[in-house]
Amino acid sequence: MARLKLPIPPLPPALLPRPKRPGQAEKAKPLDQAKEAGIHAADWVDERTTLSGALRWTMFRKVPKGTNWFYTLGSAAMFAFLSQAVTGVFLAMYYTPSVTDAYESTRHITNEVFLGEFVRGMHKWGSTMMVILIFLHMGRVFFFGAYKYPREINWIIGFVLLVLTFVMSLTGYLLPFDQRSYWATIVAANITASGPIVGPFLGDFLRGGAEFGATTLSRFYSIHMLLVPGLIAALIGAHIYLVTRLGTTAPPWLKADVDERLREDEV
Amino acid sequence: MAKDRRQTKSKYTADRNIPGAFEGETVTRRRFMTGTVHAGGIVATAAIVLPALGFALGPVFEKKETRWEAVGPTDDFTPETYVPKVFTESYGIGDVGKTTVYVRAYNPDIDGEKDPEIPGGGDFVALSTRCMHLGCPVRFVAASERFICPCHGGVYDFTGQVDGGPPVRPLDHFYTRVQDGQVEIGPRYSVNSEFERFPAYRDPGQDLDGIGQYLYPGRFSTPKLD
Numbered sequence: 001m002a003r004l005k006l007p008i009p010p011l012p013p014a015l016l017p018r019p020k021r022p023g024q025a026e027k028a029k030p031l032d033q034a035k036e037a038g039i040h041a042a043d044w045v046d047e048r049t050t051l052s053g054a055l056r057w058t059m060f061r062k063v064p065k066g067t068n069w070f071y072t073l074g075s076a077a078m079f080a081f082l083s084q085a086v087t088g089v090f091l092a093m094y095y096t097p098s099v100t101d102a103y104e105s106t107r108h109i110t111n112e113v114f115l116g117e118f119v120r121g122m123h124k125w126g127s128t129m130m131v132i133l134i135f136l137h138m139g140r141v142f143f144f145g146a147y148k149y150p151r152e153i154n155w156i157i158g159f160v161l162l163v164l165t166f167v168m169s170l171t172g173y174l175l176p177f178d179q180r181s182y183w184a185t186i187v188a189a190n191i192t193a194s195g196p197i198v199g200p201f202l203g204d205f206l207r208g209g210a211e212f213g214a215t216t217l218s219r220f221y222s223i224h225m226l227l228v229p230g231l232i233a234a235l236i237g238a239h240i241y242l243v244t245r246l247g248t249t250a251p252p253w254l255k256a257d258v259d260e261r262l263r264e265d266e267v
Numbered sequence: 268m269a270k271d272r273r274q275t276k277s278k279y280t281a282d283r284n285i286p287g288a289f290e291g292e293t294v295t296r297r298r299f300m301t302g303t304v305h306a307g308g309i310v311a312t313a314a315i316v317l318p319a320l321g322f323a324l325g326p327v328f329e330k331k332e333t334r335w336e337a338v339g340p341t342d343d344f345t346p347e348t349y350v351p352k353v354f355t356e357s358y359g360i361g362d363v364g365k366t367t368v369y370v371r372a373y374n375p376d377i378d379g380e381k382d383p384e385i386p387g388g389g390d391f392v393a394l395s396t397r398c399m400h401l402g403c404p405v406r407f408v409a410a411s412e413r414f415i416c417p418c419h420g421g422v423y424d425f426t427g428q429v430d431g432g433p434p435v436r437p438l439d440h441f442y443t444r445v446q447d448g449q450v451e452i453g454p455r456y457s458v459n460s461e462f463e464r465f466p467a468y469r470d471p472g473q474d475l476d477g478i479g480q481y482l483y484p485g486r487f488s489t490p491k492l493d
Contacts, residue, residue, distance in 0.1 A: 099360040182363070183403060187418075190402040194472030196482040201327065203470050209326040210468075210486060211357040213364070 057244065064250035070144070071248060073137035078236055080130035084168075085233075087123040088225060095175070097221035099214060102177035127169055134162055146249040154242045157235055164232050171224035174217060185220070186212060330488045334358070337449040338370060344391055344450060346374035349407045354452050368441060368452055369394045369407050369414075377426055382464065386453070386492040387444030393452050394427045395439040402471040405438070414438060428460070435474040436460060442492065454492065466492065 028036075046052045063071075094113055096105040109116040138158065141147055147155035174185045189212070193203025208215035250256075280288035280295055287296075338352040349369035357364030370393045373381060381389055394414070396404045403418035413430060414423035422431040427438035437460060442453035457465040459475035467485025469475060474483070 099363050187401040187403065190471045193470035194483075197484070200470060200473065200483055200486070204327040204486065205324065209329065210331065210488070211364075212360075213326075213357050214359045215326055 063248055066251045066254040070140045073133060073140050077133040077137050080126060080133050083126050084130060087119050090119055091123055092225060097218050099217050102217060106176045131165060134165055144249060145252055151246055154239060157239050161235050164228050167228050171220040174220045328488055330490055333454055333490050335451040335453045337451050339450060340448055341445060341450055344370050344372045346372040348409060367396045387442045390445060391443040391450050393441040393443050395455060397439055397471060399434040399436050399471045439468055
């Protein structure tokens with residue numbers, strides 16, 4: 001589109017735009033500068049942190065031929081965790097971890113807080129989704145043989161993440177503090193305690209004593225919202241670092257193309 | 268020349284031409300500083316970590332206070348059937364700490380010889396409703412004279428002995444005593460299938476026959492009763 005020329009009002013010669021001197025680069029106009037502000041800001045940060053290299057290293061990776069939708073299950077599980085983290089933070093704003101108020105505050109969230117039922121539902125059903133997605137992801141890694149050398153450590157980290165997710169499920173189950181929560185926790189602590197030798201002490205550690213007592217709920221709450229989420233976030237970081245470092249595997253049905261000249265029968 | 272420098276190195280800093288070395292010194296100052304800083308770091312970390320761990324683990328070792336709670340006059344209870352009573356087993360948590368207990372008078376015809384050393388006298392039998400499979404609450408069904416667990420079908424006979432299902436040992440008991448004409452319920456204790464008494468009560472699912480009593484050690488924090 002041709003640029004519209006605005007009529008220039010009659011001005012004294014001192015105020016007229018001067019013609020360009022030969023050999024001089026054109027001065028950047030404010031509009032152009034504004035257009036480049038974003039790039040300038042990014043540049044400013046990058047010059048001081050060299051973050052762009054790391055970002056390029058993480059985001060622009062080569063992926064093998066045959067990469068398909070099954071490879072998104074890991075990210076899906078991570079986003080399930082992020083969703084749990086966000087909804088969990090907001091639920092914590094209304095929840096009271098005390099044996100006398102926990103049930104009442106859960107009821108308050110569900111019935112009275114604006115969108116409370118929705119956020120609590122997201123957290124409740126999201127936890128199930130997270131476990132399902134982790135299992136699907138684990139199955140994908142297993143059946144594609146992606147746990148093999150050099151990715152064994154990532155399999156182990158993933159297994160620890162699975163166990164930590166179970167710990168989250170167990171500790172979160174108690175928090176609504178209804179009959180189901182209470183008895184499920186009793187049963188879970190007793191299953192823990194039925195391991196030989198160390199079992200009884202682990203059971204006591206879970207309950208915070210010989211009986212389900214005043215500290216059990218707050219103990220579970222602290223494990224559920226502080227201890228384990230921190231560990232999970234850190235381990236997800238390590239998991240993703242190793243994926244970036246080692247790359248993903250091609251699906252097992254794709255055979256690597258071997259150069260004609262290197263074929264054994266040819267040689 | 269450089270083939271075996273390590274062996275020719277003297278252990279004295281003075282012999283190694285280290286500036287400022289003095290007679291008989293074997294540890295360089297750099298090494299000494301490194302060691303000191305590491306030791307200081309360990310002490311500082313332990314000063315934070317150990318109290319925090321103790322704080323988290325403390326309740327496991329805490330000794331519980333022995334409490335007795337009256338559940339009714341002695342006339343309320345007969346040797347023939349159980350009367351359900353509610354008492355507080357865990358203090359400070361409101362209704363959650365309350366539990367049902369089934370009480371009856373001691374019946375020599377079923378229970379046999381009374382243990383002469385049992386604290387409180389044992390004139391009354393108080394059975395816990397805690398199922399010895401995984402801890403669900405059992406209820407007494409008078410028609411069949413059995414305790415039935417709703418969760419996985421554990422069944423106990425009139426004395427609390429396992430009659431069927433997954434439970435590994437008879438129902439827990441509570442010590443009982445009579446004070447001012449009232450039956451009082453005291454601490455819990457476990458029994459094995461011979462009705463041998465284990466004052467350090469075990470959690471459900473922990474077998475107390477044979478090797479079980481060693482595989483599932485009792486708590487150190489069990490209070491002594493006399």
